[in-house]
Amino acid sequence: MTIDKETVDKIAHLARLELAEDEKQEMIKDMSGILDFMAKLNEVNTTGVEPLIYMTNDANILREDVVRQEITTEEGLLNAPKSDGSHFLVAKVIG
Template sequence: MTIDKETVDKIAHLARLELADTEKQELMKDMSQILDFMAKLNEVDTSGVEPLVYMTNEDNALREDIVKQEITTEQGLLNAPKHDESHFLVAKVIDR
């Protein structure tokens, strides 16, 4: 399958990417190769293959959550670039 320039432009717009014409040409080639590979994978007969949810049959090895070291609020704030007496101070990121 081939990808045209309009498709690359649309994908670049959705991803908020600014691409030079040479980059667009490279992406057209790369995306076409990816889609060709996916088409080849679709040709494989997977009728007898169970769906894979996990990569292994192993269960998670869980451990008990044990506190090994406690620090005070003052110790926790020692390396903070900005703080008051009990809180980290960070830049505002959400407007109300």
């Protein structure tokens, strides 16, 4: 596949981009380089290579949750536009 001005115009339209003429020329060069690289990757012999699904064999390496009070309820409500002293008050959004 070759990248030409019409192809760049179509992709720019689909992406809702406005490109100047010099930007279009740069985009043609960049997109052609990407396609050339993909063609080189297609030349690589991957016979017998297992697909990589995960970067490691480790599963669910998570830290333990530690419950701690970083700020008090009063401190958390200091910047609230409206509160009742223990909860944020917000406008009703469901009728």
